[in-house]
Amino acid sequence: MAEKPKVAFYWCASCGGCDETVVDLAEAVLDVVAAVDIVFWPVAMDFKRKDVEAMPDDAILATFVNGAIRTTEQEEMAHLLRRKSKLLLAFGSCSHLGGIPGLANLFDRESILQAVYCESPSTVNEEGVLPSVRHNDNGHSVELPGFYETVRTLGQVVDVDFYIPGCPPTARILRTALQTLLGGELPPKGTVLAPDYALCEECPRKDSKPVNLSISQFKRPQEVLIDEEKCLLTQGLLCMGPATRGGCEAPCVQGNMPCTGCCGPTSRVRDQGGKILSSLASLLESKEEGEIDQALATIPDPAGSFYRYGLPSSLLRRRKLPDSNLEPPKVR
Amino acid sequence: MPDAMPNSSHAVPPRVEPQTFEPRIVAFFCNWCTYLAADLAGTSRMKYSPNVRVVRVMCSGRVDPQFVLDAFAHGADGVLIGGCHPGDCHYQEGNYKALRRYRLLKRMLRQMGIEEDRIRLEWISASEAERFRWVMNDMVEHVRVLGPLRLQPDEEVFAEEEVAV
Ligand code: SF4
Ligand code: SF4
Ligand code: FES
Numbered sequence: 001m002a003e004k005p006k007v008a009f010y011w012c013a014s015c016g017g018c019d020e021t022v023v024d025l026a027e028a029v030l031d032v033v034a035a036v037d038i039v040f041w042p043v044a045m046d047f048k049r050k051d052v053e054a055m056p057d058d059a060i061l062a063t064f065v066n067g068a069i070r071t072t073e074q075e076e077m078a079h080l081l082r083r084k085s086k087l088l089l090a091f092g093s094c095s096h097l098g099g100i101p102g103l104a105n106l107f108d109r110e111s112i113l114q115a116v117y118c119e120s121p122s123t124v125n126e127e128g129v130l131p132s133v134r135h136n137d138n139g140h141s142v143e144l145p146g147f148y149e150t151v152r153t154l155g156q157v158v159d160v161d162f163y164i165p166g167c168p169p170t171a172r173i174l175r176t177a178l179q180t181l182l183g184g185e186l187p188p189k190g191t192v193l194a195p196d197y198a199l200c201e202e203c204p205r206k207d208s209k210p211v212n213l214s215i216s217q218f219k220r221p222q223e224v225l226i227d228e229e230k231c232l233l234t235q236g237l238l239c240m241g242p243a244t245r246g247g248c249e250a251p252c253v254q255g256n257m258p259c260t261g262c263c264g265p266t267s268r269v270r271d272q273g274g275k276i277l278s279s280l281a282s283l284l285e286s287k288e289e290g291e292i293d294q295a296l297a298t299i300p301d302p303a304g305s306f307y308r309y310g311l312p313s314s315l316l317r318r319r320k321l322p323d324s325n326l327e328p329p330k331v332r
Numbered sequence: 333m334p335d336a337m338p339n340s341s342h343a344v345p346p347r348v349e350p351q352t353f354e355p356r357i358v359a360f361f362c363n364w365c366t367y368l369a370a371d372l373a374g375t376s377r378m379k380y381s382p383n384v385r386v387v388r389v390m391c392s393g394r395v396d397p398q399f400v401l402d403a404f405a406h407g408a409d410g411v412l413i414g415g416c417h418p419g420d421c422h423y424q425e426g427n428y429k430a431l432r433r434y435r436l437l438k439r440m441l442r443q444m445g446i447e448e449d450r451i452r453l454e455w456i457s458a459s460e461a462e463r464f465r466w467v468m469n470d471m472v473e474h475v476r477v478l479g480p481l482r483l484q485p486d487e488e489v490f491a492e493e494e495v496a497v
Contacts, residue, residue: 106443274398277440281432287418289431296436303443315401320445320483 005061008040008052009091010081012067012074013101013151018092019043019066021168025175036061049077055084062087062181064164068094068101068312069152073145082158087181090154093167096192097264098312100167102151103304105311105318109149149321153313163192167262167309170248194247196266202246203253205231214285218298221257232258233283238305243269243276262309271315273306355475357384358403359412360395364422366414368458373465380465381472384412392416392453393426397437400451404441405483410450410475412467417455427455449474450481 011019023044039060040047063085069075082088093099104112113130117123135142154160164177177193180186187193200206209231219236226232232239232253240261241253252259265272280299286292299305307314361367367388373380389395392415400411413434415427434453441451452474454467 269398271398271401273440274396274401277436278397278433281436282429284432287425287428287431289435292432292435296432296439299436301443302436302440306440315398315405316444316446316483317405319443320481323479323482 004035004037006039006059007036008038008060008063008081008085009043010040010063010065010067010077011043012065012077012095012154013070014067014092014094014099016043017168018094021092021171021174022064025171049080052080052084057083058086060085062089064089064091065154066090066092066095066168067154068098069154069157070101070104070148070150071145072148075148075157078154078158087161088154088158089177090160090163092169093165093262093264093309095154096163096165096313097310098151098153099309102153102310102312103308104151106303107319108321109147113147150318151312156312161189162187163190165192165194165245165263166248170251172249173247176247192245192264192267194245194263196268197246198266199241199244199246199248199250199259199263203231203241203250205229205253209234213283215283215295216285217295218280226256228256238280238299240272240276240306242279243272243306260308261306264310264313272310273303273314276306277302353476353480355383355409355472355480356407357410357412357471357475358408359384359386359414360389360392360399361386361414362392362416362422362427363388363390365416365420365458366454366456366464369414369456369460369464372458372461376461378461378465380468383472384468391421391423391426392430393421393423393428395430395433397433400437404446404450404481409478409481410452410471412471413451413453414456414464414467415453417457420457446481447478449478 009019009022019041038045039055040052040063060081063081065078065081065088067074069078090096094101098105107115117130118125118128131144131147133144133146135144155163162177162181164173166173169177173194180193195202200209208229213234215233215236217236218238221237224235224237226237227235233241237258239253239258241250241259243265244259244261245263245266248263250259261272261276265275269275281296284292284295286295303311311318361370367386370386387399392413395413400413403411413430415430416422418427421427430453434451438448438451442448452467452471456464456467
């Protein structure tokens with residue numbers, strides 16, 4: 001019998017939700033699973049890094065990597081899996097755009113380590129010990145992966161063949177993506193394997209969105225009784241639909257919550273945050289600066305809301321570091 | 333240093349010592365007003381800072397916030413948008429749209445660590461060459477005080493970054 005094609009899954013900076021999606025597919029992927037050999041999947045199977053290292057280059061047909069890149073170990077694994085795989089796929093928002101871990105780019109390494117290891121209320125760390133790459137204790141030495149100042153997407157670290165969007169990708173997006181991959185003719189390299197139109201296009205509430213929509217202020221979901229039929233943006237809720245790629249079939253809107261933008265922008269938009277900022281600001285009624293500011297104050301966290309899943313892949317990529325952080329790095 | 337003009341919300345910057353830093357300013361000027369003011373300043377042989385690279389747009393309302401982000405990402409130290417005075421937009425409301433986007437963009441840029449003075453929106457009509465000259469100089473001086481905008485280290489620097497944890 002001919003050898004089955006080899007497939008691998010890996011996770012970097014992520015929550016585990018993407019691996020969950022693969023498991024969730026259960027019956028739907030049984031056919032796929034029967035047709036392939038899973039050679040590496042840390043969350044579910046006991047293979048080790050050395051098993052991957054032992055494979056010849058290009059031995060794996062397709063590797064699905066979820067999670068953003070923020071440690072040296074993740075970067076090494078990305079390079080290793082790239083070498084061993086014919087196709088490398090960024091799977092899910094973190095790998096595709098930076099994802100929720102990418103919001104760390106609003107801070108710098110030092111303040112993150114301080115917050116996590118010194119300041120958080122549940123931490124007792126009187127000596128203020130921070131993790132270090134090398135630690136010696138009584139003649140024993142341990143090594144930890146290094147933690148980068150900036151979170152990156154998989155595509156900013158290695159060559160990526162295809163992107164599967166979503167936080168996590170819906171079963172339908174994954175199924176369609178797999179069909180495309182197995183269908184023989186591959187789309188051009190770099191393609192996001194999902195439809196290339198804005199979410200509003202496929203939103204069940206689309207028809208209730210007026211052509212000349214104008215709003216006087218924005219509201220947060222906990223502040224209003226949300227109408228279950230009407231377009232959420234029309235109700236003043238910050239719905240990312242107009243700046244977000246469709247394909248998910250709007251599960252959030254169907255659950256009566258605004259879209260937060262997890263599938264990223266369409267191919268015609270370079271910067272999802274810039275795009276939604278533009279549409280939302282244009283919807284305001286006021287022409288007077290003070291009034292405009294008042295209305296805009298109802299969006300308390302523009303950067304965090306507009307780049308919730310995509311700060312590392314945005315044009316600016318991160319909050320500007322203090323100039324001192326940009327000097328040659330100090331190794332601790 | 334230029335004197336403060338009555339029509340501006342910007343404070344006069346502190347005096348700067350002459351230094352080698354020449355700010356790079358990207359300007360988006362509306363075809364019907366500020367661009368013509370620039371023209372008039374030119375033909376009137378007015379002297380103003382040469383630091384500004386001008387992009388002509390049909391209306392300040394055409395300035396997509398992505399243009400501004402792109403300019404900063406590609407090395408601009410400051411971005412200036414020039415449009416028609418309120419009520420004078422050739423397309424009626426384009427400048428109000430620009431104002432709303434600008435107010436929100438400014439806030440978002442602050443979250444991204446980009447100082448307020450690096451982005452500016454000014455209404456300058458076709459006949460206001462003198463005001464145009466003043467705004468150009470004033471913007472350049474403000475940005476000069478802030479120094480170069482050094483965003484994230486570029487790709488190579490990042491790749492070489494030794495990890496310090
Ligand atoms: S703005 Fe949101 S609720 Fe309205 S049509 Fe678009 S996706 Fe649907
Ligand atoms: S509705 Fe928006 S946030 Fe929800 S799954 Fe779709 S793209 Fe993601
Ligand atoms: S035409 Fe000048 S701002 Fe609209």
